[in-house]
Amino acid sequence: MDKNWDEGLADDDPELLDEKRSQLFTRDASLFVIDAAAGMQEYPPSQDPNDRIDEEMPLLHRTFDAILRCLKRKAFNSSDDLVGVIIYNTEETKPDKEGSDVKEHVYCLQPIEQLNGNNIRNLKKLVDGSRADPELLSRKFKPAVFENNRTSMPIGNLYISCNRFFRNNPQTKNASKRIFHITCNDEPQKNAPEDWLTASRTNASDLLESEIIIEPFFIAPSSSNFDIKTSFDVKKFYAQILPKKENNEDVTDPSMGEGFAKFDNLEEKLRKLEIPKRTSFTHMFELGDNFSISVKGYRTVVDQKFFPYVMVAENKKGELEQTEKETRLQDESKFTLNEITPSEIKQGFVLGDKSSDGALVVSTFLSTVRRLLHFADTIIRTFDLPVGLKLLGFQDIDTLSPLHNVGTASFIYPTEDLIEGSTRTFSALLKSCLKLKKLALVRTVMRKNAAPIISALLPQEEVIDSDDGSQITPNGFYLIPLPFADDLRSVPQIENMKANDEQTEAAGRWLKKLRKKSGYDPKEYENPYFRLLRRNIESQALDEPLDENDVKNDKTLPPIEQMKDRAGGLIDEWKSTLGWDVVKVDPEVEEAKLADVKPNKRKIDATLDNDVDDSAFIQKWRANQLDKCRLDDLKNFCRSHGLKVQGRKSDLIERISAKLESSYGK
Known part of the structure; x- marks a missing residue:
């Protein structure tokens, strides 16, 4: 390690260092x-x-x-x-x-x-x-x-x-x-x-x-x-x-x-x-008293969000242009529309009845209270600790479990931007951790006003392709956030039935046939929604026809036919060991069964009396009292005279009235 790693940096202006630390390319x-x-x-x-x-x-x-x-x-x-x-x-x-x-x-x-x-x-x-x-x-x-x-x-x-x-x-x-x-x-x-x-x-x-x-x-x-x-x-x-x-x-x-x-x-x-590889942060890494280096952090996985849409309208030339949104405030006293500037918008709350003219709107007090609460909350949350990393100790790599990762890990690498000699010191720390198979525990404060967390620095050795000399995996540390005691949850105790040796061996045979030897590679699987959306936008922007394979080619769907060809018989054998009946379906027989099935017709209640006394309905019809009849009686009358029974009660009364008028007159 270079003993003069901090030579010439004692007189650096802290403001210049802060400016350099926050400078990120966009x-x-x-x-x-x-x-x-x-x-x-x-x-x-x-x-x-x-x-x-x-x-x-x-x-x-x-x-x-x-x-x-x-x-x-x-x-x-x-x-x-x-x-x-x-x-x-x-x-x-x-x-x-x-x-x-x-x-x-x-x-x-x-x-x-x-x-x-x-x-x-x-x-x-x-x-x-x-x-x-x-x-x-x-x-x-x-x-x-x-x-x-x-x-x-x-x-x-x-x-x-x-x-x-x-x-x-x-x-x-x-x-x-x-x-x-x-x-x-x-x-x-x-x-x-x-x-x-x-x-x-x-x-x-x-x-x-x-x-x-x-x-x-x-x-x-x-x-x-x-x-x-x-x-x-x-x-x-x-x-x-x-x-x-x-x-x-x-x-x-x-x-x-x-x-x-x-x-x-x-x-x-x-x-x-x-x-x-855009930098997510540039922090100081404190290794001991008055002994620090500078590191950069990179996010390894970022969740792809939905594309933000914009409103467009067709202009006079037939071209699509993005529409602009404008907000104006109506002044009732002058009946004019004045454009609102960002400086005129303030946050506040209303005291009293909003509908009354005497309601009091408070805005300046809110910003003052927010500053006071924000300052007090910052002291409680951050314990007044500086932003950066501080080394706490080391432990065996085997003690780290995949379940301990409670957030997205970052990859850190040395930088000479803040402290000269950081690369050589970082390299010595990395080689020592790899040699001893140790990981480092650090206290991290990722940004201003953020709570401190305990993280693990997992070392990674560089891997070079022997054919062309290109880098396969870089050398550095993964910064993995670890849980606190309050974050741990107990797993419920569930007792399941245990499989015997025959069932286990039968399951192992078809699992071996369907095992993907290369493992899961995220580069092979695109989000099907984003893939189809990209191809649609690309086909319109570049005047290309949308290929049918772009719609059907979804690698996230399981290859059912290939799975049946490779392990269909082994899966049936495994089912037989479990006591499941293997039902073989003949497509031709099933189609014949479906062809013989006739649609169910609605059965008419045999208890309904088809011989309806028309005199009672004629009497109520002449007195304009058909609406007092029960719905079942109206439907029974319609059935006996061959009228439709669908619809509301008013529809049935209208049909019955027309029938009686045509038969008996007014």
Whole structure:
């Protein structure tokens, strides 16, 4: 551990530290930088060149297709983010709409701006067109030809252009900035002057100083033969120029791997990085007296909420526009409508009768009382403890139960923003906990005016993919909130019947057949409501027909037919051990039974007298007293004369009156 971790920070202004602690990026600005050299546009070998599948398309086409899917997901997950797409190593040079001074052979396909339907539609049109026309990409992004058999423009000039794209765009000022560099050329500066390497390293460092992170996507180039396996060697060039993300020599940078063996890995990594790991909090972690480090926390799971809807109306041109809501206060004395400003709205309560003119409305007193109660309540709830984490001790990892997690866990990682040397100290603590198989107990106050809770710091070791060097799981601690004694509930004592060995073995056989070996992976199961809603919105926004499979393909429904094929007989055997009768249903027999079933007709009470004396009804009819008859008598009269018996009593009287009038006159 570095003994001088706090050197030079004793005189820091506390106000500046607080400002730095609360500074969080609210948007993400991503710039896709795609190589358009000949290696990205070459067609790999195919068994049927006239009918190629996606894996047999050029890397440039597949890259655009992957970015298109990324933008579609971003449109729903983080629609406020900024996205841009530039191509380099093209013969044509094109700046963005801001007029940025870009270097030669840099082509701006889409400027850095908020996601919108037009950009996604244009990119989709490009992807669909390149699938139908194999020469479209090579015509639109014609690869540049360089001197001395060089294969690329200076990478330093590329990074200068990227820096200018961000710098000249005012929307990226308060956004987290990232560059997704996609290429299959592992030696772009071959046959180039030696000072190009130094310039590229300097310009890459300038991006890091400008808080622009480079996310490299190194793809193994396409092979000219099915039997030849290609690879991307980062040691030839990019390992020498790209800066490390952390000031920790013990931690390897997963982006400096051996390159992607398959293109599918690019889409997987892109899915992980397309939504930035936005910080939920930045706190001080007190390890002892006058000994603290700074950490950042990230939320691992966030419940997806329903999309907020807006009211729209059709304008004169037939376009849908969002309607604006306006609230006005009616002044009865002047009979005018005055717009209410937020400063004019106050909270209060009414004393006395609301309907009387002498009711007293109190508003200023309420805010004063609220401040007093809020201050007293804060002291009781927080015990006047500072915001942050404090180490209490350690215990064995085996003592932590999954039932102890009473809230959403966060993932914490060190940061050098507040205290220099936090990364090295944090790394030493993590390695010690992993070695000793211990977890840390900490007292946490997550935010101002929040109650303190006891949490567990569960260590996690970093896992690196041996094939491409990408990071599978990061190294750090999970911050798990633990329950207090008042939060514990006792489980009710329930005595169930115990199964015998035969029943247990029979159940184990069909359970083994239906067991999902890979376990539950949340990435495989989309919320069916949100999935269908996204596809409906996407089909309308991009003018795409809604595929029937999008409606039927719900992975949350159990595959009944597959389950019957795999374990149907074993389930019947298990039922027989339980004494259940296994009834085999023949569909043809059941249909025949249903066909023989006749609808039930309403039976008429045989006790009803069909011979009704009309004289009694005639007498009451002439005296306008039919309403005094019972409902059953009226219905019996209607049945005997073939009249309808449905309806209210007044309807029956009307029918009987018409019948008597037609038979006996007035």
